[in-house]
Amino acid sequence: MTDPCSQPGLIPLGSALELLLAGIECRLPREPCALLQAHGRVLARECCAPVDVPPTDNSAMDGYALRHADLIPNQPTPLPVSQRIPAGTAPPPLTPGTAARIFTGAPIPAGADTVVMQERTLLENNQVLIAPDTAAGSNIRPRGQDIRRGTVVMPAGTRLNATAIGVLASIGRAEVEVYRRLRVAVLSTGDELADPGVALKPGQIYNSNRYLVLCLLRQLGLETLDLGPVADSRASTRNALSQAAEHVDIILTTGGVSVGEEDHVKTAIQDLGQLDLWRINLKPGKPFAAGKIGRTPLFGLPGNPGAALVTFALLVRPCLCKAQGLHTTDQRPWVLQAAFAREHTNTREEYLRARRGLDGTVSLVEPQGSGTLSSLLQCDGLIRIPPRQPVREGEPVEFYPLHELLDG
């Protein structure tokens, strides 16, 4: 018997993502980039270490470097201090039977094999008394402990975040090869849209998607082309899309993808290129559309801001990451305990706004409606509810941290 609630033709989320990713490749040219400017960019060529890090054995403590064999077992040992080694110097070898005053980060002199921290010593008349029970080899950070010369430190496709830039600096890289920034155009369709800063006329609402989507893209390190609002007509939608396709690598639109006769994005895509996919078995986000204009991929996000955000996170971001040249990684959920109960008769896979507790539980934040945005401020992740699956309090649920769904 046909299920009156089922909606034929809706594509399962997983299949939609697979199909979209299969149609995306990184076609960006490579370019050299100074290290600091490369922050947030994607590495286009692997980086090998031309040096050991650290480049020499060095002291982990302020103290004294000595030869362990010079220590008298089980009693304090007095040793004359023969040299002083601050960081940044190149010391001569240690005179046997002596200790060298040494500071954290300073090279270990040849002949020394142990550093005693100064708290375990007593200095009197240029003689240092070393406490017993000093283990051989203590407090020495060996050359190459962090990175060995010749190893691949970072593969191509790495996002150059702060830690990556720090690691590249540690191997002495002043310049790296990165992909050109991906250029993405943003168009918001809707006759009702007004920009922040002007008073609303009757029937208008503020255009939140324009700002939301531009910022989501910037967060991924992309170059954005803000093509502003587009009127709800087939001709203006077509014009805006064909112009955008000439200037960018990928086009994002919001609104106008559902079934009303004021929704023109799908037909405009069909007029100019091809519609590859439309309508996902997903709540929020059902009317999501995707296609191509010439070789330029286009993602049509639904107009409801909550649906725009969820489809961006689940479907568009993985494609943008791949087009940027990043290694794509699966978004994997945490398993948390539901602090709520909920009936679920919907045949669509649902993503609910949620907030983690400190005790391993997760609660819903309200309102959940896809026309609303503000509860996202209280939300730190989305819970996935499979089709028709009720949730009972205390049961495990899949939780996707929002920062992992949105960040680069």
Ligand SMILES: Nc1nc2c(c(=O)[nH]1)N[C@H]1C(S)=C(S)[C@@H](COP(=O)(O)OP(=O)(O)OC[C@H]3O[C@@H](n4cnc5c(N)ncnc54)[C@H](O)[C@@H]3O)O[C@H]1N2
């Ligand atoms: N008969 C049906 N109607 C609708 C269906 C359906 O299956 N059958 N799907 C609903 C779902 S689900 C969604 S989601 C929306 C998506 O609609 P569109 O993508 O066509 O978007 P619009 O109709 O243009 O706008 C929907 C809604 O969002 C507001 N909006 C649009 N753009 C913005 C913006 N830039 N900033 C803020 N808010 C925006 C707009 O005013 C509407 O309220 O369709 C349902 N309808």
Ligand code: MOO
């Ligand atoms: O997909 Mo809609 O987002 O259910 O409102």
Ligand SMILES: [Mg+2]
């Ligand atoms: Mg509509």
